[in-house]
Amino acid sequence: MGDAPLFMIMSTPVTPVELAAAGGVLLVLFVLALIARGGRRDLDAQMDALAHSHAEMAGRMQTLAEILGGRQMDFARVVSEKLDRSAHRVNERLEVSARATLGNLSALNERLAVIDAAQARMSHLTEEIAGFRDVLANKQLRGAFGQGRMESIIRDALPPNAYAFQYTLSTGVRPDCALKLPGDDKILAVDAKFPLEAFNALKEARDPPSRRIAQARARGDMLKHIKDISDRYLLPGETQDVALLFVPSESLFAELHEHFDDVIQRAHRARVLIVSPSLLLMAVQVLQSLVRDALVRDQAHVIQAETRRLVEDVLRLRARVEKLDGHFRQAQEDVSAILTSTEKIARGGERIDRMEFSRGGGLEAAQ
Numbered sequence: 001m002g003d004a005p006l007f008m009i010m011s012t013p014v015t016p017v018e019l020a021a022a023g024g025v026l027l028v029l030f031v032l033a034l035i036a037r038g039g040r041r042d043l044d045a046q047m048d049a050l051a052h053s054h055a056e057m058a059g060r061m062q063t064l065a066e067i068l069g070g071r072q073m074d075f076a077r078v079v080s081e082k083l084d085r086s087a088h089r090v091n092e093r094l095e096v097s098a099r100a101t102l103g104n105l106s107a108l109n110e111r112l113a114v115i116d117a118a119q120a121r122m123s124h125l126t127e128e129i130a131g132f133r134d135v136l137a138n139k140q141l142r143g144a145f146g147q148g149r150m151e152s153i154i155r156d157a158l159p160p161n162a163y164a165f166q167y168t169l170s171t172g173v174r175p176d177c178a179l180k181l182p183g184d185d186k187i188l189a190v191d192a193k194f195p196l197e198a199f200n201a202l203k204e205a206r207d208p209p210s211r212r213i214a215q216a217r218a219r220g221d222m223l224k225h226i227k228d229i230s231d232r233y234l235l236p237g238e239t240q241d242v243a244l245l246f247v248p249s250e251s252l253f254a255e256l257h258e259h260f261d262d263v264i265q266r267a268h269r270a271r272v273l274i275v276s277p278s279l280l281l282m283a284v285q286v287l288q289s290l291v292r293d294a295l296v297r298d299q300a301h302v303i304q305a306e307t308r309r310l311v312e313d314v315l316r317l318r319a320r321v322e323k324l325d326g327h328f329r330q331a332q333e334d335v336s337a338i339l340t341s342t343e344k345i346a347r348g349g350e351r352i353d354r355m356e357f358s359r360g361g362g363l364e365a366a367q
Contacts, residue, residue: 147176150192150246153277154179157284169239173232181240182290189233190244190280195221199252215259222256222263230270242271244283250276 167178198218
């Protein structure tokens with residue numbers, strides 16, 4: 001450690017060896033100065049003193065070098081320990097950051113999986129919408145779509161004996177559905193065919209002339225279809241006085257009432273009621289109530305018999321409860337008697353406990 005610099009002079013490091021050499025040079029210069037002054041009388045004593053001082057200085061410089069070397073080692077150890085602790089903390093933070101990053105990546109992968117599944121469902125839904133558009137573009141398929149929706153509404157609300165699909169009238173004409181009212185042999189005809197082409201053209205019209213042409217076509221198709229229903233499905237003595245024209249879309253029903261009020265009035269005069277899915281469901285619910293009331297009327301005697309049996313069961317239950325109440329009263333009386341006997345036994349035991357046996361064998365009352 002003797003080569004370690006002690007301090008800097010003008011950015012030049014000074015080592016203990018160099019410092020000792022500089023001290024020796026100073027001593028020599030001092031000696032030469034004394035000689036130059038002519039003081040040789042006590043030169044030997046001064047040389048001894050200077051040698052002694054030089055030795056002490058060398059020892060102190062050596063001690064200082066050792067102290068500085070030890071402190072330098074301590075400083076290096078402290079710096080190394082701090083570097084190790086800093087590296088450990090950095091590693092811990094890196095591990096925590098890595099775990100957080102892995103967790104975020106896992107959550108991101110899960111969300112990406114959900115997004116992929118949603119995208120797949122959207123693609124499937126797009127395909128279904130395209131197929132639905134093809135159905136509406138095809139007149140025959142569109143009729144089947146309206147028929148299917150009308151059948152699902154009626155089939156879910158009415159019993160099988162209250163309706164018939166593709167019912168054949170006496171004229172050979174077959175309405176899409178025939179509703180049978182309770183207590184009436186006449187059927188209510190329902191038509192599920194709707195002229196959609198003109199309304200599609202009306203929706204696609206971009207200028208007033210095209211819109212007027214599409215409106216005229218839609219009005220003509222609707223009036224013709226209403227007339228056909230009135231002529232074919234309104235038969236005196238066989239059908240009801242009105243027939244239903246089912247529109248399979250609420251938006252189309254709103255379009256008719258908003259822009260084709262004359263068609264609605266003409267349908268009323270022709271005894272043809274235009275119904276949307278919600279109105280058809282309401283009508284079917286009313287018919288369901290009528291069917292239920294008719295069943296109740298038909299089964300009134302059965303209901304009366306069941307009510308009579310129910311009253312008899314209630315009377316039998318009342319008699320059995322009264323009998324059970326008598327058993328409870330008897331049991332309570334028996335319990336009271338048992339309690340009286342146990343009270344007597346307890347009092348007798350207390351009297352015996354107060355007695356003492358005398359030496360002669362007799363019993364004496366305890367004082």
